Amino acid sequence: MRSLLGVFIFICFSPFLVKSLSPSLNDDVLGLIVFKADIQDPDGRLSSWNEDDDSPCNKWVGVKCNPRSNRVSELVLDGFGLSGKLGRGLLQLHFLRMLSLAKNNLTGSFILSFSQLSDLMFLDLSENGLSGSISSDFFSQCGSLRSISLARNKFSGPIPESLSSCSTLASLNLSGNQLSGKLPLGIWSMIGLRSLDLSDNMLEGEIPKGIEGLKNLRVICLRKNDFTGEVPDGIGNCLLLRSIDLSQNSLSGGLPSTMQKLSLCSDLVLGKNGFTWEVPEWIGEMRSLQTLDLSENNFTGQLPDSIGKLQSLNILNVSKNALTGSLPEAMSRCINLLALDISHNSLTGSLPSWVFRLGLQQVLFSDNRLSGSIEDAFTSPVENSQKKLVILDVSQNKLSGLIPDAVGDFGSLQFLNMARNSLLGSIPANIGRLRNLSVLDFSDNQLKGSIPSEMGGLTSLDELKLEKNLLEGSIPWSIGNCTSLKSLYLSHNEITGSVPASLAKLSYLQIVDLSFNKLNGTLPKQLRNLVHLQSFNVSHNQLEGDLPAGGFFNTIAPSSVLGNPSICGAAVNRSCSTVLPKPIVLNPNSTDATSSTIAQTLGHGKKILSISAIIAIGAAATIVIGVIAITVLNLRVRSSMSRSAAALTFSGGDDFSHSPSTDGNSGKLVMFSGEPDFSTGAHALLNKDCELGRGGFGAVYRATLKDGRSVAIKKLTVSSLVKSQEDFEREVRKLAKVRHVNLVSLDGYYWTPSLQLLIYEFVPGNLYKHLHEGSGENYLSWNERFNIILGAAKGLAHLHQMNVIHYNIKSSNILLDSFGEPKVADYGLARLLPVLDRYVLSSKIQSALGYMAPEFACKTVKITKKCDVYGFGILVFEVVTGKRPVEYMEDDVVVLSDMVRGALEEGKIEECADGRLQGKFPAEEAIPVIKLGLVCTSQVPSNRPDMAEVVNILELIRCPSASQDETGDFR
Structure with a gap:
């Protein structure tokens, strides 16, 4: 061999x-x-x-x-x-x-x-x-090369001038890289070129003149660069052009009139530029057009009648311009039109009836000034073969009248939005026939009557929005048949009756807003079984009684139940009165000795206490005595704390050195390394000026050692739940051995039966404050954010390798040292509790709302390391978007994970990034990071990756361009 x-x-x-x-x-x-x-x-x-x-x-x-x-x-x-x-x-x-x-x-x-x-003809990498x-001489000897594709790599720098020597090249695709600079002046000398794709790069400058030399050009795509100036006139002389995509640049001016000669062009995509003037009348001469996208520009005036000549047109998108006037009637001749988007303009007139007769699949008319009765648009009969409508959005106009019954005949509808108009009357019952409907939004109108029970037929419905109307009656029990429902918004109506228990059947339900109605009765206890619930707002109603016990309701925000005077429980800080069972009257003629002994008369001997009443009285007495005892004990603890803190005797040394003192006032101190003597230790423990923050397990104070080094001391406030001294010390020693550059190290502890302290290294920064409390100018760059995400992932991966579950992932527990390196804090504290009860944990980490995995609310699902992975996924969203996991608006709740998931479904995931980072981050890193967060927040624990896998994925995502961030290219 x-x-x-x-x-x-x-x-x-x-x-x-x-x-x-x-x-x-x-x-x-x-x-x-x-x-x-x-x-x-x-x-x-x-x-x-x-x-x-x-x-x-x-x-x-x-x-x-x-x-x-x-x-x-x-x-x-x-x-x-x-x-x-x-x-x-x-x-x-x-x-x-x-x-x-x-x-x-x-x-x-x-x-x-x-x-x-030299014989190479086709190259695809x-x-x-x-x-x-790409080296300057790369194309200098391209010989017989016919096709080259380097698309979707990470090439940078300019396109070499030597490209112009490739006269035999027919197809060139350099899209999806990081190429910069201007187009080579000789690019149009490649006379054999048929397809040119330079999209998704960072090219700039004007598109050079001379394109008319490319007589064979069929496809040109310069999408998503930073080209400026006007479209060259010569483009109209490339008579064989079939597809033109110049979208997402900074082009300006009007469209060159020579383009009307492009009679073979089927796709003209110019969206997201700065084009001005009116949409030209000659656009109708481009008879082969199937897609015309002029969206997000500055076009003004009316749409020309000549659009009616485009009988091959499938897609017309003129959204987000400054168009006025009404839609031309001539557009009714566009018999092949499938999608029409005129949203976000200033168009007037009525909703034309031909829109529904043409058999369109998508009708997007939102945010205009359309008026008149919506019923008129449905007056003309529509053949069943033409009822192909999938999306209908006429929201945010001035439409009036009743919602027509004919809407229920469009059985293919998946998205129906008529919100923010002036619609009257009631909701048609035949809406329930739209079995494919996933979103129904009639909010912010003047609808009356009750919610029809036929709504239960909407088995594919994900989101139902009926808020801000005048709806009456009760919530129909049939709503429980909408088994796909995730979001239910009925706030600001006149709805009465009780909350139906059938809501508990909606196992996917995440957000419920029933606020500002006239609901009464108690909340059904079965609602505690909704494991995906993230927000449940019933504020400003007439509800009463206790909230459901368990699940989401253990951590419900007080604002969600505000304005219900008769609701009681921890969320409103109002105790529920105990209702004793009806006393059992003992038989006075009984000879049973036990009964005779228990039965005692009060007053005149006519009121006899039952066994249950005696037990209740005994329990109440025990509680009262317990409260008094705890109060006295707390006073003694506070007193002893000051004596104990002042009397701490620290002895340095190597691992697990401790003070030999066993005196009750001094307690036991163990330091794992370093010089233990404090200069202001006792003072710090009692002085709120030294307090750094508070969490579910206790307050943290800053103290200084005699050598000038600062430490952080956590004073545990879970003494009643902490294990015995032996178990406590064993668990703390285990945590002390978990050392990693991305973990806050545990340096020691102090123990008395009434006071437990954990001594950590001091880390000055806090991710939460950097993200949400910093100034607009002093924000985290993309590179810093990526390093924080990666460092936190490495810290958690090491914890999991050591079989430690964090349980309390959130941005305030990610500390940043003076070099910006992240360190995960507060890990493993739940190990100090005698039983890892999920409801105890939930109460201790309720400040982590939004980070908690759904299995916390389900008794039958084991809490594992995958809970940390879920919290990490939410943390990723928070770092990338700069938004809190749950944000409460005036009359709405925004759940960050839902927002990101929705953006992905709409193809707008790139828009999720923090507004302060716009244009200053590499999308090829940010988008995969967000998608990784989505995988980490899967509702099914087994679908989430391990943290070690997360680290590997992040290291693969990291691209060389990220280093530019440090030199200011992205800031």
């Missing part, structure tokens, strides 16, 4: 000898073996590549040869899961015509040279992790 190392040396240092080899030992075999040696093949896809074979042409996977010369002509390894760098072995394949390594994990810089691969700049 040949030595692989020998083969490598042979190829690299004896190229002339290699070329003289006989066909039985050709350089194709050697080149491919060396290529394989430079990469990793985790799935073993290249196992058929055997270095002992004389030729790769017969059975090597992904290899094809020219049957005449028996030399490798094609190497296609798309999606093989390969990683590593492109080695020089490929340069030995002198007869290669096609090289495709797309959809792998290849990294490093680009080493291929067309001077050595898309969807890898290749980086660095």
Whole structure:
């Protein structure tokens, strides 16, 4: 067997000898073996590549040869899961015509040279992790190259001027990289070019003139760059153009009139620019248009009648402009129209009836000034074959009249929004026939009557919004049949009756807002079984009694039940009066000795106490005595605390050194390392000026050692729940051994039966304050945020490796040292409790609202490390978006995880990033990080990754461009 190392040396240092080899030992075999040696093949896809074979042409996977010369002509390894760098072995394949390594994990810089691969015609390295700049002479000898794709890698720097020498190139795709600078002036000299895609880069400057030279150009895509200036007039002379996408740039001015000559163009996408003037009348001459997107520009005036000539048009999007006037009636001739979006303009007039007769699938008319009766638009009969409507949004207009019954005939509807109009009357009962409906929004109108029971037929409904109307009657019991419902908004109506227990059947329910109604009675106890519940607002009603015990209701915010004078419980800080059972009157003629003894008369001997009454009185007495005892004990503890803190005798030394004192006043101190003597220790424990903060397990104070070093001292306030001294010390010693650069180290502890202290290293910064309390100018950059996420993940992964569950992940427990390095704090404190009862834990960490995994509310689901993974996912959202996990608005609750998940579904996930970071972060990092957070917050614990996997994924996401953040490119 040949030595692989020998083969490598042979190829690299004896190229002339290699070329003289006989066909039985050709350089194709050697080149491919060396290529394989430079990469990793985790799935073993290249196992058929055997270095002992004389030729790769017969059975090597992904290899094809020219049957005449028996030399490798094609190497296609798309999606093989390969990683590593492109080695020089490929340069030995002198007869290669096609090289495709797309959809792998290849990294490093680009080493291929067309001077050595002179026969290469097709090159595809898309969807890898290749980086660095494209060398200036890369295209200088492109020979017979016809197609090249380097799309979706991490290439940076300018596009080389040598590109203009590739006169035979027909397809060029450099999209999805980080290329910058201006387009080469000679780019239009590639007369054979048919397809050009430079989208999703950072290119700038004006689009150079001379494009009319590309007579063969069919497709041009410059989307999502920073091009400025006007569209060159010459584009209209590229008569073969089928698709033009210049969206998401900074182009301005009007559209060049020469474009009307593009009679073959089917897609014209110019959205998200700064185009002005009116939509030109000549647009109707582009008769082949199927997609016309002029959205998010500055077009003014009316839509021209000539749009009616575009009978091939499928999609028309002119949303977010400054258009006025009414929709031209001529548009009714666009018989193939499927999607019409005119939202966010200033259009007037009525809702045209032809919209529904054409058989459109999407009608988006929101945020305009449309008026008149909505019923009129449904007066003309619509054939069943034309009832294809999937999305209807006419919200935020001035429409009036009744909601027409005909709406219920569009059985394909999935999204129906008529909110913020002036609609009258009642909700049509036949709405319940829309079995595919997922969103129904009639909010902010003047609807009256009751909610029809037929609503129970909406089995696909995710979101029901009827708030801010004049609805009466009760919530129908049939609402429990809407088994997919996640959000229910009925606030600000006149709804009466009780909250139906059938709501408990809605197992996916997350947000409920019934506030500002006239609901009465008690809340059904079954609601505690709603494990996904995140918000339940019943404030300002007439409800009474205790809240459901367990689940979400253990941590419900007081504001959610405000304005119900008869509601009692911990959430409103109002105790519930005990209702004793009806006394059992003992038989006065009984000879039972026990009965005679228990039965005692009061007053005149007519009132007899039952056994249950006696037990209740005894229990009440016990509680009273307990309260008095605890009060006295607390006073004694406070007194002893000051004596104990002042009397602390610290002895330094190595691991687990402690004071020998066993005196009740001094207690037992153990320091694991360092000099223990405090300069202001006792004073700090009693002085609120030294308090750093409070959490579910106690307050934290800052103290100073005699050597000037600061420490943080946590004074536990869970003495009644803390284990015995022996168990307490054993658990603390375990936590002290959990050391990591991203964990706050535990340096010691102090024990008395009434006072327990934990001594930690002092870390000055706090992530919560940086995110939510910092000044607008002093915000965290993307690079800092990514490092915090990665560091926190590493800290948690180490905890889990040591079999420690944190239980209390939140931004205030992520501390930042003077170098900005994150350190996870407050870990493992639940281990100090005798029983890890989830309801005790919930009460202790209720400040972590929004971070708690749904299994905390379910007795049958085990609490595991995956709870920490869920909290970490919420933390990721908080760091990237800069928003709190749950934010309470004036009449709404925004749940961060829902907001992010919704943005993903709408394709707007990039918009989730903190507004202070807009344009100052690499989307190729931020979007995968957000998606990782979504995976971590899966409702099913087994679907969440382990923290070690999270760390690996984050390290893969990190791209070289992130380092630019430190030099100011992203700030």
